[in-house]
Amino acid sequence: MSGKRFKGKLCVYCVTRPSITGDHVFAREFFTDESRSNLPQVPTCDSCNNEKSKLEHYLTAVLPFGGRHPDAYANLTEMVPGRLAKNLRLARELSATRSRTWYLEQGMYRETMTIPLDSDKCHLLFELIGRGLAWYHWQVYLQPGQTSRAMFLSKSGTAWFDAIFTMDAAARVHGDLGKGTVTYVGVQAVDRRDLTLWRINFYGGIAVAGDPAAPAEVATEIAVVTGPTTLVNSLAERSQSSQTPRSI
Ligand SMILES: [Zn+2]
Structure with a gap:
């Protein structure tokens, strides 16, 4: 097909x-x-x-x-x-x-089932998805010295990305696949067309618990950044959101 x-x-x-x-x-x-x-x-x-x-x-x-x-x-x-x-x-x-656990969402504790999540596999797949979206919407091929990096967005990361997404952009795109099964938004930087940022939401937001010692911190959104490796790495660090998910 x-x-x-x-x-x-x-x-x-x-x-x-x-x-x-x-x-x-x-x-x-x-x-x-x-x-x-x-x-x-x-x-x-x-x-x-x-x-x-x-x-x-x-x-x-x-x-x-x-x-x-x-x-x-x-x-x-x-x-x-x-x-x-x-x-x-x-x-x-x-x-x-x-097992079952509790997590905090919008000021309320909710009970949810947790299962282990292999964060390496998750990151690898979302890095590929970022490459795919950058090409699909804007025909961007990442060259040597450019990369794609995925991260779960914690509260601080979400606030940081909210700010980024209000900045000037060369292009913006919104996707809704399967009536909300997967939704995403993307922006492409004005001065660097290979610099693209994505926020991806699966199944209305996958609850990803971070450190078991701090189970209240739950990420529901995944971000992917593509562009020059050094810039992508520094953006990822500044977003302070690259927590290691242990379970969903
Ligand atoms: Zn290939």
Whole structure:
């Protein structure tokens, strides 16, 4: 179904090999069957497509646990059991470590289920998603010396990003996929077209608890920054939001 239009371009993820197919920036498996039409696609090579698929197999089984959107529930009850049946090791891991906890949201404590979240896999996938979105909307290929970096937004990080998003931009974009299953906003810097910032919301906001010693701090939004490596790293540090998520 990917078609010829994605063949022979440069892969948006490695920016080295020619593409052989189209990759869904947000894997179709994050959405219910009814919500899978018109998802953004980008050119990808075989190798990057396979690597991204591995990350997606894991995260499409895990992320719906943290979601609040009705499709997260549909995804959990209809699709996640099938995925876990195919991945017995992950299923055992999740059932052994699942527990309930309380977290603070908008001044109220809510009870939620927590399961462990592999933050490396999560960051890697969202860094690829950032590369995909930058190309899909603005045809940006990240060159050597440029990078993509993902982070969960804590309260301080959210305030910092709120300020950034009000600044002048060359372009702004808003995406709503699967009636709110995934929403995102992006801005592209005026003076550096490779500098793009994204805020991505899955399933109405995935509750990601940070340090178990401070369970009240919950991130619900993921940010991705693309651009020159040194600038991206300093932006990420200044946002003070690169906490290590331990569970969702
Ligand atoms: Zn590639």
